[in-house]
Amino acid sequence: MLTALILVPIIGAILIGFLPTPEGSNLPRKAALAIAIGLFFYSFWLLTQLDLSQSGVQFTEYLTWAKPIGLNYTLGVDGLALPLVVLNGLLTWVAIYSTREKIHRPRLYYSLVLLVNAGVTGAFVAQNLLLFILFYELELIPVYFLIAIWGGAKSQYAATKFLLYTAVSGILILAAFLGIAWLCGASSFDLATISTEDLSQKSQLILLSLLLVGFGIKIPLVPLHTWQPDAYVESAPSVAILLGGILAKLGVYGLLRFGLELFPETWHLVSPGLAITGSVTVIYGALSAIAQKDIKRMVAYSSIGHMGYILVAAAASTELSVLGGVAQAISHGLILALLFELVGIVEDKVGTRELDVLNGLMNPVRGLPLVSALLITAGMASAGIPGLVGFAAEFLVFQGSFSIFPICTLLCIFASGLTAVYFVILLNRTCFGKLDNKLAYYPRVVRSEQIPALVLTAIIMVLGIHPTWLVRWIEPTTDAIAQSFHKPKIVAISQPNLIASFGSDLDR
Amino acid sequence: MSTTLTPAKIPPSQHEFADVIHRLEAGGSMLPDTPENLMQIIGIYKAYAVPMDFYWRDLLYIAERVFLDPFPAFKYFLPQEYLDLHNHYAGDDADLRIWRGEATAHPELLAFMEKGETFKGSKLFHHLWHDRINMEFAEACMRAMLWHQGMGGRFYDYLEDPEYIANADRAIKAYFKGNPLMLGLYKLFPNMFYEKVRELSYYANLGLFWEVMAPVFFEMSDIYDEGGFKGVPDAMQFLVNGIFAIAGRPIYHHVYIRGECYEIIPKSKGFTWLYEAALPYVEAVFYRTAPFRGTKSYNAQAQQVPAEQKDFHYGILYADVFPVGSAGIPPTLLMQDMLHFLPQYLIDYYQKYCRGEDDILIQLGITFQRSMYNVTSAVIQALRTALLYPLDDPNPKHLMKNRQFFEMQMDRFKRPEARLRDIQNQEYR
Numbered sequence: 001m002l003t004a005l006i007l008v009p010i011i012g013a014i015l016i017g018f019l020p021t022p023e024g025s026n027l028p029r030k031a032a033l034a035i036a037i038g039l040f041f042y043s044f045w046l047l048t049q050l051d052l053s054q055s056g057v058q059f060t061e062y063l064t065w066a067k068p069i070g071l072n073y074t075l076g077v078d079g080l081a082l083p084l085v086v087l088n089g090l091l092t093w094v095a096i097y098s099t100r101e102k103i104h105r106p107r108l109y110y111s112l113v114l115l116v117n118a119g120v121t122g123a124f125v126a127q128n129l130l131l132f133i134l135f136y137e138l139e140l141i142p143v144y145f146l147i148a149i150w151g152g153a154k155s156q157y158a159a160t161k162f163l164l165y166t167a168v169s170g171i172l173i174l175a176a177f178l179g180i181a182w183l184c185g186a187s188s189f190d191l192a193t194i195s196t197e198d199l200s201q202k203s204q205l206i207l208l209s210l211l212l213v214g215f216g217i218k219i220p221l222v223p224l225h226t227w228q229p230d231a232y233v234e235s236a237p238s239v240a241i242l243l244g245g246i247l248a249k250l251g252v253y254g255l256l257r258f259g260l261e262l263f264p265e266t267w268h269l270v271s272p273g274l275a276i277t278g279s280v281t282v283i284y285g286a287l288s289a290i291a292q293k294d295i296k297r298m299v300a301y302s303s304i305g306h307m308g309y310i311l312v313a314a315a316a317s318t319e320l321s322v323l324g325g326v327a328q329a330i331s332h333g334l335i336l337a338l339l340f341e342l343v344g345i346v347e348d349k350v351g352t353r354e355l356d357v358l359n360g361l362m363n364p365v366r367g368l369p370l371v372s373a374l375l376i377t378a379g380m381a382s383a384g385i386p387g388l389v390g391f392a393a394e395f396l397v398f399q400g401s402f403s404i405f406p407i408c409t410l411l412c413i414f415a416s417g418l419t420a421v422y423f424v425i426l427l428n429r430t431c432f433g434k435l436d437n438k439l440a441y442y443p444r445v446v447r448s449e450q451i452p453a454l455v456l457t458a459i460i461m462v463l464g465i466h467p468t469w470l471v472r473w474i475e476p477t478t479d480a481i482a483q484s485f486h487k488p489k490i491v492a493i494s495q496p497n498l499i500a501s502f503g504s505d506l507d508r
Numbered sequence: 509m510s511t512t513l514t515p516a517k518i519p520p521s522q523h524e525f526a527d528v529i530h531r532l533e534a535g536g537s538m539l540p541d542t543p544e545n546l547m548q549i550i551g552i553y554k555a556y557a558v559p560m561d562f563y564w565r566d567l568l569y570i571a572e573r574v575f576l577d578p579f580p581a582f583k584y585f586l587p588q589e590y591l592d593l594h595n596h597y598a599g600d601d602a603d604l605r606i607w608r609g610e611a612t613a614h615p616e617l618l619a620f621m622e623k624g625e626t627f628k629g630s631k632l633f634h635h636l637w638h639d640r641i642n643m644e645f646a647e648a649c650m651r652a653m654l655w656h657q658g659m660g661g662r663f664y665d666y667l668e669d670p671e672y673i674a675n676a677d678r679a680i681k682a683y684f685k686g687n688p689l690m691l692g693l694y695k696l697f698p699n700m701f702y703e704k705v706r707e708l709s710y711y712a713n714l715g716l717f718w719e720v721m722a723p724v725f726f727e728m729s730d731i732y733d734e735g736g737f738k739g740v741p742d743a744m745q746f747l748v749n750g751i752f753a754i755a756g757r758p759i760y761h762h763v764y765i766r767g768e769c770y771e772i773i774p775k776s777k778g779f780t781w782l783y784e785a786a787l788p789y790v791e792a793v794f795y796r797t798a799p800f801r802g803t804k805s806y807n808a809q810a811q812q813v814p815a816e817q818k819d820f821h822y823g824i825l826y827a828d829v830f831p832v833g834s835a836g837i838p839p840t841l842l843m844q845d846m847l848h849f850l851p852q853y854l855i856d857y858y859q860k861y862c863r864g865e866d867d868i869l870i871q872l873g874i875t876f877q878r879s880m881y882n883v884t885s886a887v888i889q890a891l892r893t894a895l896l897y898p899l900d901d902p903n904p905k906h907l908m909k910n911r912q913f914f915e916m917q918m919d920r921f922k923r924p925e926a927r928l929r930d931i932q933n934q935e936y937r
Contacts, residue, residue, distance in 0.1 A: 365867045366830050435830045437930070441937070444863045 001059050002075040002125045005043060005085065006135075009035060009092075009118040013111040021107060032096045032110035039117065040089030047086050047473055050079065055480035057127060057192075065131075070181060070188035074127040079477030080256060080326060081124045083470075084249055087333045088124070090459075091245040092117040094452045095238040098341050100348070109150060112142035113242070120246055124253060129177040129189040136250065137170050143239070143247065151234040158227075158234035165217050165227040172214035173254065176207050180262065183207075196262050204266040211259045212270070218251030219307045222281040232300035237344025240296070244303050245337040252310050252329045256322070260314060261481055267317065272405070274315035279408040279415075281308030286418035295346070295353045295426055299339045302382060302422065305415060306332045309397045312408050316401035319482040324396025326474045327467070331381075331393035334463075338378045338456040345371050345449060346430070349442045355426070360435030368445055372431040374453050379423035381460050384416045389460045392467035517904045518911060525918040525928060532914050533907075535899050537885035539878055540932055541740040546732070549743060549879035551854035552846065552872060554729035556879075559845035560722040561614045562621075563646040565590045567715030571708045572764050576683055576701065578690065584643045585631055591618070597754070598723040604753060607723035608730065614722075617641070620848055642841035646714070652792040654710040656817055659791040663713065663759065663784040666777065667706045676705040679763045679770040709773055712761040717785035720757060724750045729851070740882060747886035748893070757781035782890075790887050794880055795920065796820035824880045826925040829873035843869040846876065861937050871937050878931050888917050 012035040016028045051058060057076035065073045077085065096113055103109055119139030126132040140163065148159035177189065183203055186194045196204060217224045232240045260267050285305020292298040306328070313325030346361065347353050349368060361367040361375075381388035384395070394416060402409040463470045521529045528538050539545050566583070569590045574583045591613040596603045599611025622628060624639035634640045657664040666672055680701050684690040694701050728737075728746055737743050759781060761773040773779065799813070799822050814820055827839065847869060850858075858864065858871045892899075896913055897906035921928040930936040 360830075363830060365870050366863075434828065437828060437830055437936075440830060441862060444866050 001046065002061055002077065005039060005125065006118050006122045008039060009114040009121070013114040013118070016114065017107050017111045019107060026101060028106045028110045029096065029099070029101060032114060033093065035114060036089065036093040036096050036117070039121075040086070040093050043082070043086045043089045043121075046077070047082050050077075050082055050473060052079075052472065052476055055079070055476040060127070067188075069130070070128075070186070070190075071130040071134075072128050072188055072190055073131065074190050074192075075125045076127045077125050079474045080253065080481075083326070083330055083473050084246075084253060085121055085124050087249070087330055088117060088120050088246050091241055091333060091337050094245075094337055094341065094456065095241045098241070098344060098449075098452045099236070099238045103150065105149065109146070112146050113238075115139070115142040116146070116242055116247075120250060123250055127191045129181065129191065129194070129258075131189070132254075133170065133174050133177060136173065136254075139247065139250075140166050140170065143243065146239045146242075147231060147235050150236045150239065152236075153234075154230070155234045158230040161227045162231040165220075165224075169214045169217035169251075172210045172217075173258075176210035176214065176258075179203075179207050179210070191257075194262065201266060201269070204263050205269070208259055208263045208266050208270065211254065211263075212274070215251040215254040215259065216277075218254070219248055219311070220251070220304065221277055221307065221311060222284045222304065225281075225304050228304060229297055229300040232303070232340075233294065233296050237340050237347070240300075240340040240344075241337045244300070244340060245333040248303070248307060249329050249333055252307070252314075252325070255311075255314055256325070256481065260317060260322075261484070264484060271315040271317065275312050275401075275405040275408040278308045278311030278313075278315060279405075279411040281305065281311065282412050282415040283308075283418070286415045286422065289422040290418065290425065292422075293355045295355060295358070295430060296340070296343050297353075298355075298422060298426055299336070299343055302339075302419065303332070303336050305419065306336075306382070308415075309394060309412055312401050312405065312412055313397040315408075316404040317482055318400045318404060319479050320396055321400025321404070322478040322482050323471055323475055324393060324398075324400045326478055327471055328393040328397055330470060331389045331460075331463070334456055334460050335378055335381045335390055338374070338453060338460065339382065341453050341456065342371055342375045342378060345445060345453070346375075349445060350439075355429045357439075358430045359433040360431075360440070362431040363435040363440070366440045366442070367435055368442065370450055371445055371453070372427075374450075374457050375431060376427055377457055377460070379427050381464070383420040383423050386464075387461070388464035389467070389470065390464070392464055392470065396471070517902075518907050521911060521915065523915045523918055524922060528928065528932070529911065529914045529918055532885065532888065533899060533910065535745070535889075536741045537744040538881045538888075538928060538931070539740050539885065540934075542934065543739075544934060545878060546737060546740050546743060547853065547857065548875040549740070549882050550729055550732040550737065551851045551857075552875045552879045553725035554851055555846040555849040555854070555872070556876070557722045557725035557729070558614050558617050558620075558849040559641050559842075560718050560725070561595075561617050562586065562641040563643065564715045564718035564722060565593055565613065566641075566643055567646060567650065567711045567718070568593070571711035571715060572762055575708060575763050575765070576680065576690075576704060584635060584640070586621075595719055595723055596757075597720055598726070603757075606720075606750065606753075607727040609723075609726055614726070616849055625848070642845050645839070645842040645845065646718075648797075649789070649793045650707070650710050650714045652797040653714060653788055654707055655798065656788075656792040656796050656820070658817075659788045661779075661784045661788060663773075663779050663788070666773065666779070667709060672773065673702060675770070675772045675774075676702055679765065679772055680705065682765045682768070682770060683763070705772065708763075709761040712773070713759055713785050714789065716757070716759050717781065717789055720750075720754050720781060744882055744886045744889065747883060748890050751782060751786065751886065751890045752893075755780060755782035755786075759784045787887070787891075790884060793823055794825050794884055795823045797822045821923055821925055824877055825884060825921070825927060826923070827877065827927070828925075829870055829877060839873065840869065843873045843876070846872055874937055877927055881928065881931055888914070 012031065016031050019027050019031065021027060046059065055078065057078050060076040061073070063073035065071050092113065096110065099109070116139045119135050119142070122135030122138065123132050126135055144159050144163045147162060148155050151158060180194060180196065181189050183199055184194055184196055213224065220228045232244055235243060282305045285301050285303070285308060289298045289301035289305065292301060310325045310328050313321040313328065343353065346358070346368065350358060352358065362369055362372040377388070381390040384391045398409055398413055520526060523529055532538065539549070566586050569586055570583050574580050577583070594601060594611035598605065598607040598609055602611060621641070624634045626637065626639050680694055681691070684694065724747065728743060731737055731746070757780065758775040759779040760771070760775045763770045763772055796817065798820065829839070850872065858868045862871060892910060892913055896910050899910065901907055
């Protein structure tokens with residue numbers, strides 16, 4: 001069943017690559033859209049079939065592949081992976097739909113988007129470490145080309161930076177996986193066969209550190225983030241949706257699946273540092289976003305900040321915080337996709353992303369009133385306004401993390417206030433004020449261009465009003481992850497002591 | 509093109525708007541003389557004239573019949589008597605026949621009043637749904653005239669005259685006869701009632717002004733349809749001629765209470781159309797007005813609003829038309845009213861530019877702005893004719909006086925908000 005989610009986009013990509021495209025033909029786009037929508041509905045159907053009474057991996061598939069090196073085709077999903085697969089399907093559809101119809105080299109473009117979808121889905125459903133890294137690397141190449149060929153003026157630079165960072169990320173993760181398998185003496189790289197309990201804490205610490213840095217680059221966390229603003233800004237909006245909405249979630253997934261699940265005790269050891277890194281990421285992202293003059297770059301930095309919440313939640317590793325972390329990953333994917341979609345429309349119609357130039361887009365006749373209204377909604381969702389999915393996710397993160405890391409959580413709450421600050425700046429400059437009569441001859445936004453944003457907004461609102469529809473799939477798995485810790489071993493460290501101990505470490 | 513070249517008897521103007529001034533000196537308009545401009549302004553005059561036919565009738569109805577009704581909920585429900593009221597400048601029995609059409613309400617207006625944009629329904633439904641002629645715009649213009657006052661003429665002074673107060677007193681007492689509550693209130697707060705009557709006098713003033721303008725615009729539209737106007741200056745000259753033809757039309761305020769006429773401002777006072785209605789209207793509505801709700805966020809303490817009323821600059825000649833479409837803004841309501849009566853050639857024209865039908869309100873708003881620059885040009889030329897010298901005067905000193913007059917008028921458009929620069933460009937839509 002899961003194989004279809006990987007094979008269909010790969011086969012689709014190959015077929016689209018050879019489709020005849022006479023002048024003016026939209027066939028590649030239509031085919032890619034059909035495949036993406038099919039994948040989304042199929043993955044959503046799988047979600048409805050998920051047995052919520054079980055926390056373990058379901059819909060498993062197994063095929064021996066390269067036994068001598070321990071590489072098996074082992075697939076399976078649980079409440080952690082499947083919602084992200086559904087998000088991948090949805091955002092792939094959004095990315096394809098929001099791509100301009102007259103894009104150059106359409107066959108290559110749509111093929112690459114479908115390959116990204118296949119790679120990401122494969123990574124989410126892989127239950128073999130080597131298979132995971134295979135898919136993890138598979139998406140790297142198409143994304144590189146998507147940024148480089150269809151990006152902005154500095155796309156080559158951004159793509160190369162992305163490639164270098166992500167390649168390093170892949171190497172570190174591969175090294176960690178090889179270390180895990182060899183040191184544990186596992187017969188294969190299948191996740192189910194690996195137990196790290198017997199490893200020394202030093203070994204665990206080294207392996208976990210490799211994973212943290214590897215996935216930290218992908219998320220990205222401060223200070224491993226410098227590739228991200230360039231990549232997001234230089235990408236076409238549709239590619240930025242994939243990058244921020246889905247690819248970053250691979251990092252989150254990897255941290256939870258391989259960091260938290262494989263090294264629970266060592267995770268607890270490093271969790272204060274992770275919480276501090278998370279809160280620094282949150283504050284840094286928010287403050288950097290406030291300083292931006294380019295709305296796309298502002299959204300990119302806001303993304304960095306919001307990913308920090310997930311790290312704080314994962315560091316706290318309570319039932320509620322892990323649940324909140326995964327919910328935040330999905331919420332962030334939806335909101336970021338909506339923001340990039342809207343920023344893309346603004347740039348396409350107005351011809352600029354500069355805050356100092358944009359103004360008065362709320363104008364009911366000559367502006368972009370619906371786009372502005374949706375931008376306001378997206379800003380509110382991102383700032384965690386109640387009634388929208390961002391609030392539900394952030395509330396779970398704060399509620400779950402506060403008892404373990406109160407100061408870090410308070411910093412995150414403060415940063416969510418900063419989110420409101422930069423979104424008010426963005427909305428005030430972009431949507432409100434006086435429309436410049438000399439510039440305001442923008443083309444209209446036709447209904448078909450509004451559909452992806454309307455769909456995403458509807459989902460954000462529905463899940464915000466009824467968050468159970470979001471968390472019910474995730475909860476059994478995240479509960480199991482959190483319960484697998486040895487609670488008595490958790491030493492509650494007060495924040496001042498923690499900072500003091502870090503300070504003494506630095507002194508040494 | 510009927511514009512003639514300026515004889516080179518005086519040196520070229522060094523004014524910022526020298527081109528416009530030279531055009532005015534050649535008998536032209538502030539609006540460039542292009543077939544596109546001519547088509548736009550005539551089309552919009554026609555679209556403006558139809559709701560204006562309602563405005564003037566209803567303004568007079570409110571001034572004469574609704575009067576001081578404390579709950580004037582139905583003041584926009586024009587009775588048949590006022591729809592049948594004969595315009596003094598149209599029809600067979602006209603005092604001066606400007607328009608060759610009928611004297612009663614325009615057929616397109618009657619058709620719209622019956623059905624609106626939606627369907628044939630009750631008057632109350634159309635009123636509440638705003639599927640009607642929006643008198644709110646007309647009232648905003650009236651209030652601008654009332655508030656600015658003191659723009660020349662004698663009308664404003666007369667509203668403080670004991671004779672006016674005595675006339676108003678008689679009408680108020682007659683209107684509230686048998687109503688001890690309102691008479692008691694009148695006794696307690698007489699100035700409040702007098703002020704209300706002053707406002708109603710401006711209703712009458714504006715109604716009588718627009719009674720003239722509606723047939724003028726209808727006739728211009730008909731002449732254009734017959735191929736009569738060769739350029740923008742011709743259209744402007746028609747307006748100048750009209751202004752002089754009707755300049756002496758009396759401005760008065762009569763109230764009809766239980767079949768008896770009370771002359772609050774009698775015709776015998778000698779208030780005339782040009783000096784007591786047309787010029788104050790142009791000054792108050794075209795130049796000054798007040799910032800319309802929603803179009804401009806202003807802070808008087810930060811000196812964003814001029815301290816002197818004469819320096820106000822929120823009229824159509826300065827207006828930013830782009831916020832049109834926002835709910836509740838009077839210009840939006842006017843654009844909405846004109847939208848219903850656009851000639852087909854103008855609809856086709858708007859379809860070709862910007863967002864076509866989607867931003868037609870703004871496109872027609874900018875056309876309206878162009879057309880009002882033409883009307884203002886007519887007023888400026890009329891004033892020059894009345895106060896100064898002919899354009900072809902052989903005396904250079906006289907021409908220089910004309911030049912100074914034109915430059916002084918153009919000085920008012922030097923401020924950045926003025927749209928005179930914009931309308932010189934055909935791409936301003």
